[in-house]
Amino acid sequence: MELEAIPGVGAKTADALRELDDPEAALRTGDVAAIARAPGVTHGRAVQIARGAIRSRHDDDGRVLATDRAREIHRDAVGLLQDRTVTDYAAQRLETFYPSASRSRIESVQSTVSAAMERDPDPETLEALADVEPLSSPPTVRVRERCLATADAERYAAAEDAVPELSVEIAEDGRDLAELARSYATVVVLDESFAGIDVEGDVRVRPDALETPAETVPERLLAFFAANRDRLLAAADVHEAAGMEPACDLDGLRDALSRLDDDGTVIGDDEHERLAVAVEDLDAAVGTAESVANDHLRDAIRERDVTIEGQDFLSLVEQGARVDSLLSRELSDEYDTALEAATEHVVESLRLDPGEAEIADRIFRGDPTFPVEHDEAAVSRLRTELTAARDQRAAELKETLAADLADLREPAADLVHDALERDVELAIARFAADFECTLPTFVDGDDDASADDGEGGQTDDVGEDFGDGGFAIVGGRSPLLDVDFADVEPVDYAVDGATLLSGVNSGGKTSTLDLVALVAILAQMGMPVPAERVRLERFEEIHYYAKSQGTLDAGAFEATLREFGDLVAGASGRLVLVDELESITEPGASAKIIAGILEALEGQDATGVFVSHLAREIRDAADFDVAVDGIEAVGLVDGELRVNRSPQKDHLARSTPELIVEKLADERGGEFYDDLLEKF
Numbered sequence: 200m201e202l203e204a205i206p207g208v209g210a211k212t213a214d215a216l217r218e219l220d221d222p223e224a225a226l227r228t229g230d231v232a233a234i235a236r237a238p239g240v241t242h243g244r245a246v247q248i249a250r251g252a253i254r255s256r257h258d259d260d261g262r263v264l265a266t267d268r269a270r271e272i273h274r275d276a277v278g279l280l281q282d283r284t285v286t287d288y289a290a291q292r293l294e295t296f297y298p299s300a301s302r303s304r305i306e307s308v309q310s311t312v313s314a315a316m317e318r319d320p321d322p323e324t325l326e327a328l329a330d331v332e333p334l335s336s337p338p339t340v341r342v343r344e345r346c347l348a349t350a351d352a353e354r355y356a357a358a359e360d361a362v363p364e365l366s367v368e369i370a371e372d373g374r375d376l377a378e379l380a381r382s383y384a385t386v387v388v389l390d391e392s393f394a395g396i397d398v399e400g401d402v403r404v405r406p407d408a409l410e411t412p413a414e415t416v417p418e419r420l421l422a423f424f425a426a427n428r429d430r431l432l433a434a435a436d437v438h439e440a441a442g443m444e445p446a447c448d449l450d451g452l453r454d455a456l457s458r459l460d461d462d463g464t465v466i467g468d469d470e471h472e473r474l475a476v477a478v479e480d481l482d483a484a485v486g487t488a489e490s491v492a493n494d495h496l497r498d499a500i501r502e503r504d505v506t507i508e509g510q511d512f513l514s515l516v517e518q519g520a521r522v523d524s525l526l527s528r529e530l531s532d533e534y535d536t537a538l539e540a541a542t543e544h545v546v547e548s549l550r551l552d553p554g555e556a557e558i559a560d561r562i563f564r565g566d567p568t569f570p571v572e573h574d575e576a577a578v579s580r581l582r583t584e585l586t587a588a589r590d591q592r593a594a595e596l597k598e599t600l601a602a603d604l605a606d607l608r609e610p611a612a613d614l615v616h617d618a619l620e621r622d623v624e625l626a627i628a629r630f631a632a633d634f635e636c637t638l639p640t641f642v643d644g645d646d647d648a649s650a651d652d653g654e655g656g657q658t659d660d661v662g663e664d665f666g667d668g669g670f671a672i673v674g675g676r677s678p679l680l681d682v683d684f685a686d687v688e689p690v691d692y693a694v695d696g697a698t699l700l701s702g703v704n705s706g707g708k709t710s711t712l713d714l715v716a717l718v719a720i721l722a723q724m725g726m727p728v729p730a731e732r733v734r735l736e737r738f739e740e741i742h743y744y745a746k747s748q749g750t751l752d753a754g755a756f757e758a759t760l761r762e763f764g765d766l767v768a769g770a771s772g773r774l775v776l777v778d779e780l781e782s783i784t785e786p787g788a789s790a791k792i793i794a795g796i797l798e799a800l801e802g803q804d805a806t807g808v809f810v811s812h813l814a815r816e817i818r819d820a821a822d823f824d825v826a827v828d829g830i831e832a833v834g835l836v837d838g839e840l841r842v843n844r845s846p847q848k849d850h851l852a853r854s855t856p857e858l859i860v861e862k863l864a865d866e867r868g869g870e871f872y873d874d875l876l877e878k879f
């Protein structure tokens with residue numbers, strides 16, 4: 200994908216995106232969290248870039264949300280979906296869903312969404328999702344016991360770049376390598392030319408070392424898996440709870456992770472454990488062994504009657520306090536037994552293998568002395584031997600585990616990604632279930648076959664002949680209302696062309712506009728809509744104007760009028776929702792302006808609903824037969840209006856004052872009320 204081709208991505212952002220591990224995948228999957236990891240890319244920017252990438256894929260100019268109120272409804276719709284996510288990832292991902300006029304984009308989302316709506320948001324899956332997060336890259340680990348070596352300057356730079364964990368050293372010849380081998384436990388030589396060289400120490404000629412990081416720096420993989428262990432385990436749990444097909448064998452993954460400590464070291468290997476403990480306990484074991492030997496000798500001496508011949512006694516006296524020869528002669532057997540016990544203690548307490556035991560055998564040797572003393576050189580040799588064996592074992596374990604984990608690296612990323620995407624799907628499933636949603640059907644000139652579900656023609660249940668455009672909502676219930684969703688009364692409403700919507704105060708006119716806008720926006724996002732059934736055209740743009748808060752001054756009025764001037768020029772394919780435009784200026788002028796706008800829309804392929812209390816005046820002012828729908832009050836009960844929330848077609852609803860005059864005329868009779876009623 201040409202990054203600069205994405206709307207809103209310039210050269211600088213493209214460079215930042217190229218720093219990501221896999222920018223194409225992040226953009227393809229709309230992974231906002233991954234995109235936001237590019238240097239200098241904020242979360243909001245990442246959402247924009249993800250949307251831009253989708254738009255450029257679907258050749259979509261992204262103009263659907265044409266006004267502030269339309270954008271607000273979109274935000275509300277996304278908010279309702281986000282309220283049902285568990286992970287931040289899913290919440291961010293949902294922000295990449297925007298209403299589109301592109302059939303391919305809508306269809307592609309709809310196919311994911313229809314599968315999502317089948318998902319069961321069971322509590323176990325939701326609980327497991329709580330610990331899933333996008334995989335993180337831990338900071339680079341520095342490995343000090345290994346280095347890379349090369350004689351080539353270019354390879355040197357490539358190595359520094361590819362393996363920042365290791366020092367890269369220049370080695371021109373065998374002497375340099377020998378020098379390095381004294382400073383590092385392992386030297387990995389990158390130059391083929393050194394093949395076969397004989398240098399003391401662990402020197403490996405591996406020209407492919409930069410391409411096989413799992414072997415060159417197993418620590419990198421181990422650190423990655425250690426840092427992401429909890430997320431991976433949670434993602435594995437999600438797969439099991441939700442019965443998803445995992446990207447890798449979960450038992451294998453769990454087993455590999457159980458061999459890894461939080462700091463990236465390998466655990467659970469008996470041999471390594473034995474060697475580590477032996478190194479740790481060596482001094483203590485030697486000390487105890489000395490005591491064992493001395494206790495034995497002390498007991499032996501105490502129980503022994505020693506007869507000293509005169510000659511011996513004389514030499515003892517002459518030679519000072521040396522009793523070694525006497526000890527050697529009189530207690531030779533006991534001395535040997537004591538040393539054996541000491542050695543045995545060292546071997547057994549440190550669980551030494553036969554080779555190591557041979558070295559341990561030299562710790563308690565030499566001329567008899569009392570107290571017994573160990574041979575420090577032998578202890579030191581044993582320590583060197585054990586430490587080397589421990590490190591060797593650790594390196595082998597790291598390599599083996601890293602080799603196992605290397606195969607899991609890609610699937611692990613998929614595993615987490617799939618789990619996070621499941622959260623997106625479950626949020627959609629919960630949204631659909633909570634608001635009793637269905638997937639809408641799109642009808643337009645060339646794909647109306649799919650919209651006709653065998654009812655014959657395009658007659659909708661809302662009683663409208665449904666043409667090639669507009670919308671038809673059956674049983675729509677807006678979750679944006681200020682009442683509990685359970686108390687929302689279903690609304691049926693269909694419009695093809697432009698119409699006025701009249702009705703009593705608080706009858707639900709604004710709520711109807713909100714419902715229409717929400718349904719159209721959700722539908723064009725590819726999302727399910729809160730209604731029993733919905734058919735609509737794919738609108739190029741949605742212009743929703745909320746009610747103005749009071750009359751506008753001359754400047755603002757002029758600006759608004761200009762806006763409507765632009766709106767009606769080339770309005771085909773647009774959905775225009777306008778709430779009480781009359782409030783911007785005085786009623787007489789308002790009626791003329793609205794009539795003028797309707798005239799301009801007439802004959803264009805636009806769909807419009809204009810909520811107004813001035814339907815009669817607008818009709819009078821218009822030079823064509825303006826359609827008027829009405830939200831009708833069924834009556835007044837205890838001073839409260841009862842309304843039928845579904846607008847009636849071609850019906851000028853009585854206004855609240857008219858209704859009250861009618862009621863009074865009915866109840867009280869008399870000329871005054873009758874005359875008043877006549878005037879309506």
Ligand SMILES: Nc1ncnc2c1ncn2[C@@H]1O[C@H](COP(=O)(O)OP(=O)(O)OP(=O)(O)O)[C@@H](O)[C@H]1O
Nearest residue numbers: 681682686687688703704705706707708709710844
């Ligand atoms: N479908 C519905 N189900 C339940 N309650 C509704 C429904 N539609 C509207 N209401 C209730 O009626 C109230 C008034 O609705 P709304 O503001 O849409 O009326 P309106 O006709 O635009 O009023 P006005 O003419 O005063 O602007 C809402 O706040 C809501 O409580």
